[in-house]
Amino acid sequence: MREVAVVGVGHTRFGKWERRTAVELFSEAAQQAMEGAGVEGREVEALFVGSALGDFGEGQAMIQAQCRAELGLGLIPCTRFEGACASSTVAVRDAWMWVASGAYDLVLVGGTERVLPMGTPLATRTFAMAMHSTYEVPAGLTFPGVFALVARLYSRIYGLPLERLREQMAQVSIQNHRHGARNPLAQFYGKYENLKVEEVLSSRMVCDPLTLLDCCPFTDGAAALLLCAGEKARKYTDTPVYILGTGQGAGGPMALFEEELVKPPSRVSSARMAFRQARLEPKDIQVLELHDCFTIAEIVALEAMGFFPEGKAGEAVEEGQTEIGGRIPTNMSGGLIGKGHPIGATGASQVCMIVQQLRGEAPRGNQVDPVPEVGMVDTMGGAYGTLCHLILGRRG
Amino acid sequence: MRLYSADYEEALKKGKLLGERCLDCGTLTCPPLAVCRRCGSRRLEAAELSGRGELMTFTVIRVPPEGMEGPYVVCLVRTEEGPWVMGRLEAEGEAGQELLGRRVRLSGFHAWSDKYSAGERVTPVFRLEGEK
Numbered sequence: 001m002r003e004v005a006v007v008g009v010g011h012t013r014f015g016k017w018e019r020r021t022a023v024e025l026f027s028e029a030a031q032q033a034m035e036g037a038g039v040e041g042r043e044v045e046a047l048f049v050g051s052a053l054g055d056f057g058e059g060q061a062m063i064q065a066q067c068r069a070e071l072g073l074g075l076i077p078c079t080r081f082e083g084a085c086a087s088s089t090v091a092v093r094d095a096w097m098w099v100a101s102g103a104y105d106l107v108l109v110g111g112t113e114r115v116l117p118m119g120t121p122l123a124t125r126t127f128a129m130a131m132h133s134t135y136e137v138p139a140g141l142t143f144p145g146v147f148a149l150v151a152r153l154y155s156r157i158y159g160l161p162l163e164r165l166r167e168q169m170a171q172v173s174i175q176n177h178r179h180g181a182r183n184p185l186a187q188f189y190g191k192y193e194n195l196k197v198e199e200v201l202s203s204r205m206v207c208d209p210l211t212l213l214d215c216c217p218f219t220d221g222a223a224a225l226l227l228c229a230g231e232k233a234r235k236y237t238d239t240p241v242y243i244l245g246t247g248q249g250a251g252g253p254m255a256l257f258e259e260e261l262v263k264p265p266s267r268v269s270s271a272r273m274a275f276r277q278a279r280l281e282p283k284d285i286q287v288l289e290l291h292d293c294f295t296i297a298e299i300v301a302l303e304a305m306g307f308f309p310e311g312k313a314g315e316a317v318e319e320g321q322t323e324i325g326g327r328i329p330t331n332m333s334g335g336l337i338g339k340g341h342p343i344g345a346t347g348a349s350q351v352c353m354i355v356q357q358l359r360g361e362a363p364r365g366n367q368v369d370p371v372p373e374v375g376m377v378d379t380m381g382g383a384y385g386t387l388c389h390l391i392l393g394r395r396g
Numbered sequence: 397m398r399l400y401s402a403d404y405e406e407a408l409k410k411g412k413l414l415g416e417r418c419l420d421c422g423t424l425t426c427p428p429l430a431v432c433r434r435c436g437s438r439r440l441e442a443a444e445l446s447g448r449g450e451l452m453t454f455t456v457i458r459v460p461p462e463g464m465e466g467p468y469v470v471c472l473v474r475t476e477e478g479p480w481v482m483g484r485l486e487a488e489g490e491a492g493q494e495l496l497g498r499r500v501r502l503s504g505f506h507a508w509s510d511k512y513s514a515g516e517r518v519t520p521v522f523r524l525e526g527e528k
Contacts, residue, residue, distance in 0.1 A: 125461035129512070134401045135427045138508050138517035139470050139482050140457055148455035149472060152493060156453070162493045207455045255472060255480040256433060 001100040003230025003396040005240035008037030009352040014221035014340035015187040016116050022054055023063060025222035026112035027070045029348075033108070033224045037236040041071055044226075045104040047078040048095045050088025050111030051344040052381075056126045057114045073108070082344075084130035084381030085293065087111055088223070089347025089388035093246045095227045096390075105232055110224030111345035123218055127343075130382030132253040144215055146254065146383040147294040148207040154262045154296060158311030166209055168314025169295035170200035173213045175323065176292055176331050180338020182365045187219050187340030200295075214295040219340030223348035225355075230396050241355045242396040244374070245278025247271060251384040264384040267304040271378065274389035275306075282306040285391070286372035287357045288328050289350035291380040292335040301378055302330070305389075324368055332357065332366040347379040351390060358394050398440050399428035405518035407444075408505040413520060415479060417443035426479040433479070447502030449475040451495055451524070454485050463510040473500055473522055483520035499525035 010032030012025050020028070026049065034041070049067050054060040064078035081091035088111025095109040115123055127143040128136075151169070155162040174195045180186040181193035195213065203211040226236070233240035249270030251257065257264060275281060282305060290305070292298040302313035307328050308321070316322065322330035333339050333353035336346060354375035356362045377390040399416050404427045407414035415426025419439040423432055426445055431438055454471035471485040484506050487495070503523035509516045 120459065121462035124459060125463065125510075125512070128461050133513070134405075134517060136482050138506070138513070138519040139484055140460060140464050140466075140468055140508075141470050141482065142457055142459065142461055144459070145455050145457050145470055149453045149470070152455065152496060153453040153472075155493065156496050206459050207457045209455075253427075253482070255427075255482050258474070258480050 002102055004096050004099045004243045005228050005230050005233035005396065006225050006243070006351065006355050006392070007228045007233050007236040007240055008033035008039060008226035009355050010036070010224045011185055011349060011352045012222045013185055014219050014342060017114065017220040022051065022058055022060060022112040022114045022222070023066045023070050025220065026067050026110060026224065029110055029222040029224035030071055030108055033226050037226050039106065039226055039236060041073045043106055044073050044076060044108045046076050046098065046107045047073060048081060048091040048107060048109040049078070050081045050091040050347060052082055052084050052087045052113060053115065053126045053343055054113065056122065057118055063112070083386035083388070085291065085341070085343050085346055086379040086381035086386040086388045087344040087347065089350070089377060089379035089390065090248065090386065092225065092348060092351055092390060093248055093388055096243045096246055099227050099229055105229045107227045108224060109227060110222060110348040112222035113342035113344040114220040115218040115342060116220050120218070130385055135253050135255070142207065144207045144210050144294060147296050148210045149254070150261050150300060151209050151296040154300065157259060157262050160311060162209060165314060166201060167197055168299065168318055169214055170197045171317045172292065172295040172298045173200045173337060175317065176335040176337040179332050179366050180334025182363050183334050183339055184363065186334040186338055187217055188334065188338050210294055216293050216336035216341040219342040221340060221342040221349070222345045223352050225348060225351055239359045241358050241392050241394060243390060244393045245274040245276070245280065245391040247273030247277070247389040249387040251382070254383045257384065262300060263304050263310060266384045266387045267301065267380065270387040271305040271389050274391050278391040280374065280391060285328060285374055285376045287332060287354065287368050287375040288330045288378070289333060289335065289353050290330060290378040292331055292337050293341060295337070297380070298330070298335070301380070305378060329368045332362060332368065347377065347388065350377040350379060351392070354392050358392060398430055398438070399442055401428065404428055408518045408520055411502070413445040413447045413475070413481070413502050415443050415445055416440040424477045424479050426475065426481060445475050445477045449473040449500055451485070451498045451500050452480065453496060454491065456491055464508070471522060481520060483522050486521060486523045495524070501525055
């Protein structure tokens, strides 16, 4: 297998985009990535696009061909990836595989989504489609509902009173909103920089115990990357970022996880696969973007990846262990909660944010100092249905 | 012989919780899958569960999907035979964390359909033991 490097990144502002289609948003992100790397359209050998709900958001299926035409790329293989919220992380992992295998030297990969045109009721319905259509959706399970179930179970299994857990969850919200407030690409840029625990706890109840401020918002946006064979990376950039390890895992209906809903094996095995491939351990990771679709999801993810012991991640967040200067600076971009969550674009966005950190280009206040050598991405689709991990480093 | 989701839904409408018993390892799988959830065996037979179990977790959905009306309670129940099952919970009054661990029993079913559901879908409804 060959070394693979990220040689260009592009990222639209996340938020509401009324005058851009998902195809146009993708083209903006892709053109930024291509301009940054000095890549011409005809050089791109394949296009991989993460898109989860375009069929419902805009009535656009098979978006990859429309993206190709919009960008004037050649008659190259174009593929759409669907893994719910992990769609574009899986796209990046597959792009890595194709370049590592030697099949392609240069692949354009990313994701795009418009969620806001659907409105809350339809968006809630379509997000639920990643759950089991026969055994879960008819019960009325929603996506926040998944993590509300997990939060109560977590409280019981670890003997942590729900009131205490909710305070820890509120700290996750406060921290990620603070980072998002400093990130010009974030949906909540300039907002919610100084939330208080009380404000999170008393915001509108979505599905108890999750309030609105425990949840990520609905978002439109796109992100894109250029992946290149390591040996050719310097042709395009002086600051290549290498993919050191990748992992992927799968789940199924929530009920089959049983008690492991609080430490999902699909995430444990995916993360381990990435660590093993990179020959690294959690202690080696210096900056982390993880899938904080809900505050409790961040706590569960930190434990399942091995950053903190079971039942202890919430305490670690309260102690500042996930901030700059702590054990593992987490979601310095704002994460899904502060930056926004355009489903199919989220994974590619997380990779862009890690690349930004490793290049020392993150916004003031969010940049880890000294500039980190190694970063990690964790993305989750559905109720632990698709897990994907990527470890990135400044040295191959 | 394996069961299908249609068998599970039809049984719910008759007040029964139906699953599969593995002829190789004895494990119960409910709702049905193509293979035993523990050992992967395809040698399965239909088995009726008691419908009784323990409330493991729940939530009150206040922002429902298009086509549903809230609030309502979604729950996960550990049946006394083992498998965890998702359903609705009939809860009266305030539903708090103290409900976890309470005994529940199958009390009925909830039928629902929308334009994406491929026809009517049926889900189990549970009730706390000791409540009418």
